[in-house]
Amino acid sequence: MEKEKIKVLLIEDDPMVQEVNRQFIEQVDGFEVIGVASNGKDGLQKIRDLTPDLVIMDIFMPILDGVETIHQIRKQQTDVDVIVISAANDQKTIRKMMQNGAFDYLIKPFKFDRLKLTLEKYYIYSIQQSEDALLSQTELDKIMFQKDSAKEDGYVVIQENLPKGLNAATLTQIKEFLNNQTVPLSAEEVADGIGIARVTARRYLDYLKGAGILDLDVQYGGIGRPINKYIMKRQR
Template sequence: MTQEDIRVLVIEDDPMVQEINKTFIERVPGFRVIGIAANGAEGVQMVAALQPDLAIMDVFMPVQDGVQTLTQLRAASEAVDVIVITAAKDKPTIQNMLRYGVMDYIIKPFSFERISQSLEQYRRFYSEMRREGTASQQDVDKLLFGKYQQPAKRLPEQVREELPKGLHAVTLEQIIRQLSGQSEPLSAEDVAERVGIARVTARRYLDYLVKSGRVQLDVTYGGIGRPTNRYMLVT
């Protein structure tokens, strides 16, 4: 586990779902599961002991359910963010969890792509909240799940199916979203910081978009050193 890893506690009673959650979470770079609680009461104890950054929580659990658990965590002022993964579909439960500030609500059965999207969004939030200084209205809007941003230009289904090995449609669309509406080209470092991925990973996606004709490469020469590659969405 690196210093930059986001530390995750899974609170889930089903052993099979525990393992699926752990596997999916750790497939997303920068996330590490540091503990698994089998019910809400155990989850509250482990949050206090381990101080995770994020808890992935079910609603339907023995001993203490997710609603009671989240209520107790907030009453104790525990500094932990929460994403819910549950089979609970009733609107009162959803509303209660949202009122207590969950970052996302994922309904079972779920896909890796959906969890990956949620965690990548959380990583941007996590990184931004640790930056010094204040936030503009635009910064806040971006943190609130991309509200008021220009809609992303989605890839055709054929292109989605033919993505090279190691590239994922969710991340690709997030990169396209960052390039959308930009009046000036962005560097790979700019894109990596905004999406919350490594620069070398951003470069792989950008190179793919250049080859597919969706993005234009702008090479800037100036001063001593290597030229700077910048990228702009083809309109």
């Protein structure tokens, strides 16, 4: 029997972004937006009234922001999953949302394919979770690794396998930033573009270079050491 569509509540204060996100979500098979809210307080009430399966919400909202909203959802033990779509890219906020059980965190601006990937993963996850049966370790591992992995440009990143100190959300942000560049950039230029420390940017860049996602372009100037610059590896 075909699974019913996943009911989505969208919590976003910007009407234009709200409509774009609604259209994106409903382009993915198996999902329908059953309601919208413009702040966390209204969102909590609509969760109670509409009983959605999934909430997709922003962080920066009036009256009640996303951090407090997900905290209230968990405090009230509401049976609903959460995906975050927000411009908030500081690690403290991301960590709080993930600690409160966010299924995924997308940083604005994002590509439709990235949201589609997350929703497809969630659809599979929801089917597996709806089956009323005991799980073996192998079955549980399959669910968890499918949930925490993201396949982009043919490369699978599993959060548990990232080196200590690297964050999956920041990694995705750096990749998306570099995807939009046409010339190689140094660690300092990437750091300035993302808003992180240069030493942090270098760690991520070196990781992506080692994973075969970036090409290294060593540029020699006048006096001094050569400068390492990085660019996304293009499909040939």
